[in-house]
Amino acid sequence: MAEENGKGVDLKAGFLQVYSRLKSELLEDPAFSSTDDSRQWIDRMLDYNVPGGKLNRGMSVVDSYKILTGGQLSSDEFFHACVLGWCVEWLQAYFLVLDDIMDGSHTRRGQLCWYKVPEVGLIAANDGILLRNHIPRILIRHFRDKTYYTQLLDLFNEVEFQTASGQMLDLITTHEGEKDLSKYKMPVYNRIVQYKTAYYSFYLPVACALLMAGENLENYFDVKNILVEMGTYFQVQDDFLDCFGDPEFIGKIGTDIEDFKCSWLVVQALEKATHGQLSILSESYGKSDPAHVMRVKTLYKDLNLQEVFLEYEKSSYEHLISSIEAQPSKKVQEVLKSFLHKIYKRQK
Amino acid sequence: MAEENGKGVDLKAGFLQVYSRLKSELLEDPAFSSTDDSRQWIDRMLDYNVPGGKLNRGMSVVDSYKILTGGQLSSDEFFHACVLGWCVEWLQAYFLVLDDIMDGSHTRRGQLCWYKVPEVGLIAANDGILLRNHIPRILIRHFRDKTYYTQLLDLFNEVEFQTASGQMLDLITTHEGEKDLSKYKMPVYNRIVQYKTAYYSFYLPVACALLMAGENLENYFDVKNILVEMGTYFQVQDDFLDCFGDPEFIGKIGTDIEDFKCSWLVVQALEKATHGQLSILSESYGKSDPAHVMRVKTLYKDLNLQEVFLEYEKSSYEHLISSIEAQPSKKVQEVLKSFLHKIYKRQK
Numbered sequence: 001m002a003e004e005n006g007k008g009v010d011l012k013a014g015f016l017q018v019y020s021r022l023k024s025e026l027l028e029d030p031a032f033s034s035t036d037d038s039r040q041w042i043d044r045m046l047d048y049n050v051p052g053g054k055l056n057r058g059m060s061v062v063d064s065y066k067i068l069t070g071g072q073l074s075s076d077e078f079f080h081a082c083v084l085g086w087c088v089e090w091l092q093a094y095f096l097v098l099d100d101i102m103d104g105s106h107t108r109r110g111q112l113c114w115y116k117v118p119e120v121g122l123i124a125a126n127d128g129i130l131l132r133n134h135i136p137r138i139l140i141r142h143f144r145d146k147t148y149y150t151q152l153l154d155l156f157n158e159v160e161f162q163t164a165s166g167q168m169l170d171l172i173t174t175h176e177g178e179k180d181l182s183k184y185k186m187p188v189y190n191r192i193v194q195y196k197t198a199y200y201s202f203y204l205p206v207a208c209a210l211l212m213a214g215e216n217l218e219n220y221f222d223v224k225n226i227l228v229e230m231g232t233y234f235q236v237q238d239d240f241l242d243c244f245g246d247p248e249f250i251g252k253i254g255t256d257i258e259d260f261k262c263s264w265l266v267v268q269a270l271e272k273a274t275h276g277q278l279s280i281l282s283e284s285y286g287k288s289d290p291a292h293v294m295r296v297k298t299l300y301k302d303l304n305l306q307e308v309f310l311e312y313e314k315s316s317y318e319h320l321i322s323s324i325e326a327q328p329s330k331k332v333q334e335v336l337k338s339f340l341h342k343i344y345k346r347q348k
Numbered sequence: 349m350a351e352e353n354g355k356g357v358d359l360k361a362g363f364l365q366v367y368s369r370l371k372s373e374l375l376e377d378p379a380f381s382s383t384d385d386s387r388q389w390i391d392r393m394l395d396y397n398v399p400g401g402k403l404n405r406g407m408s409v410v411d412s413y414k415i416l417t418g419g420q421l422s423s424d425e426f427f428h429a430c431v432l433g434w435c436v437e438w439l440q441a442y443f444l445v446l447d448d449i450m451d452g453s454h455t456r457r458g459q460l461c462w463y464k465v466p467e468v469g470l471i472a473a474n475d476g477i478l479l480r481n482h483i484p485r486i487l488i489r490h491f492r493d494k495t496y497y498t499q500l501l502d503l504f505n506e507v508e509f510q511t512a513s514g515q516m517l518d519l520i521t522t523h524e525g526e527k528d529l530s531k532y533k534m535p536v537y538n539r540i541v542q543y544k545t546a547y548y549s550f551y552l553p554v555a556c557a558l559l560m561a562g563e564n565l566e567n568y569f570d571v572k573n574i575l576v577e578m579g580t581y582f583q584v585q586d587d588f589l590d591c592f593g594d595p596e597f598i599g600k601i602g603t604d605i606e607d608f609k610c611s612w613l614v615v616q617a618l619e620k621a622t623h624g625q626l627s628i629l630s631e632s633y634g635k636s637d638p639a640h641v642m643r644v645k646t647l648y649k650d651l652n653l654q655e656v657f658l659e660y661e662k663s664s665y666e667h668l669i670s671s672i673e674a675q676p677s678k679k680v681q682e683v684l685k686s687f688l689h690k691i692y693k694r695q696k
């Protein structure tokens with residue numbers, strides 16, 4: 001999205017410049033007297049794990065803050081909004097590095113997972129922790145004198161806690177060894193997605209922008225709920241595209257069926273399946289053999305899940321739009337609509 | 349130490365009561381709508397990993413605060429000092445759970461390491477992260493209205509960053525596969541110990557007590573340095589006892605030689621060894637075969653490392669005492685001396 005116009009290109013280039021500055025500052029952090037070896041390690045680890053994603057979460061802090069303040073940003077404002085955007089990206093990198101270890105994944109963002117790099121291995125677990133620790137280092141350097149510094153720390157702490165709690169729910173629900181489809185129900189699905197994805201991907205960037213704009217987050221409970229709902233919709237799309245998206249377009253081949261994921265599709269299928277269809281699912285879901293995968297996909301089609309998805313998409317959109325238009329502030333409405341329009345009917 | 353007198357027993361019992369309360373509060377944290385399954389998981393995970401150590405770090409917050417305020421604590425003061433003590437214990441639990449994964453360890457505190465428990469496995473990595481996330485949950489609940497709340501957050505963030513940085517140094521220096529003794533030099537050893545152990549074990553508890561007593565930590569750089577020096581001395585003792593301590597007394601059989609640890613003993617041996625002795629070390633250090641271990645121990649004895657240690661202990665003690673007595677505040681001197689006397693010439 002950001003790349004679609006000249007403005008987007010500028011934003012991305014400016015955003016990436018801020019990354020370089022933050023990295024240099026971390027490598028010279030006076031709280032740790034580094035050695036050449038450790039400086040090189042962190043330098044490489046950061047480049048490998050932090051800036052290689054789509055950066056949508058991070059850049060949306062800048063976009064949101066621009067809308068909220070309604071004008072051009074001073075270079076200082078632009079810089080600070082980018083710094084908070086990068087904190088969101090650092091948080092994401094931390095979760096992904098550790099998630100890949102726990103899931104035994106092989107690749108991420110078109111390269112080996114960090115822990116799979118031969119000389120890294122389980123040192124990656126500590127690198128994940130370092131990524132997390134960089135956030136308060138960045139915040140204390142650039143925000144300690146702001147009136148909202150403590151609120152920023154509280155915000156990142158709360159969102160991290162929610163994400164880690166969602167990750168726990170995911171891990172104990174979809175626990176390897178067990179393969180128990182009876183746990184895959186819509187309220188469980190929604191709770192996992194809400195905590196594991198929605199808070200940090202959707203609420204956190206807007207909350208950062210609101211704090212920078214001088215707002216008190218206690219007045220924005222509705223905004224939080226709307227963003228969490230949007231995050232849930234985003235994850236449902238992700239699950240749908242994993243099976244029905246164009247691999248060339250989404251840039252990877254989905255493996256949710258093979259991986260026994262608690263995907264929106266399998267939860268829907270379990271709700272709608274006949275007795276006979278249930279036994280297909282329990283036989284074939286979570287097996288890597290292509291014949292089993294194909295049986296599941298055929299079942300999804302038999303159950304019309306593509307249509308069910310389109311209806312879900314439509315009704316989510318309508319519900320979100322009406323919640324957004326009930327917001328008292330036009331600028332807040334605009335922020336929320338810009339998020340929604342970035343993801344509505346996305347194909348990747 | 350705490351168990352030696354009636355007062356100590358009271359402290360420990362009271363301290364453990366606070367643990368139960370904190371656990372209940374975490375299990376009902378409104379920031380996460382838990383399920384029965386996840387509540388049970390956390391309950392068990394906390395009991396398994398948090399309260400089973402010696403609790404010296406945590407209880408020393410209470411002891412230090414008592415000395416600083418010079419009197420009996422109100423029940424509210426006692427409670428708050430215990431809460432900060434438990435935050436230190438939670439931080440330690442978080443580091444230990446993850447360290448055991450990275451080190452491939454088997455047992456900890458007389459039981460299986462958490463990740464080695466069959467139904468846990470790598471979920472332990474996320475549990476470690478949850479332990480870490482509980483600290484700001486505890487702090488926001490009990491300290492948000494204190495004038496020093498932000499300083500507390502900053503303190504825990506800084507000390508966690510230093511510990512994770514020390515862990516990184518340790519991991520990249522003593523990297524499995526490589527087995528390169530040429531990196532094991534005294535400045536490297538000191539840097540690892542300072543960051544990985546001393547800040548969180550010695551500085552953090554005192555800094556918590558100072559904040560509670562209304563002090564500004566910026567005025568306590570010397571105290572920080574003294575505590576870091578004491579933490580280094582403590583780790584040297586730990587390394588010495590791993591080889592020369594009485595296994596019955598220290599409660600475990602040391603394996604630093606087998607594990608190719610960057611121990612104070614091997615660093616000393618490498619400094620003092622002749623050419624021939626060096627080749628014994630490079631042949632035998634890091635091998636689990638008892639004959640190799642014995643060769644290393646014999647070499648340590650040939651190099652008189654027991655005597656070198658006694659001299660180190662004596663000169664550390666004297667240097668620490670004179671630094672402590674240069675402190676302007678008698679109460680601060682008393683806090684520091686009580687730490688030092690708890691560890692001086694310890695046999696376990």
Ligand SMILES: [Mg+2]
Pocket residue numbers: 099100103105
């Ligand atoms: Mg994963």
Ligand SMILES: [Mg+2]
Pocket residue numbers: 099102103170
């Ligand atoms: Mg996962």
Ligand SMILES: [Mg+2]
Pocket residue numbers: 238239242
């Ligand atoms: Mg997916």
Ligand SMILES: [Mg+2]
Pocket residue numbers: 447448451453
């Ligand atoms: Mg270890």
Ligand SMILES: [Mg+2]
Pocket residue numbers: 447450451518
């Ligand atoms: Mg270790």
Ligand SMILES: [Mg+2]
Pocket residue numbers: 586587590
């Ligand atoms: Mg030891």
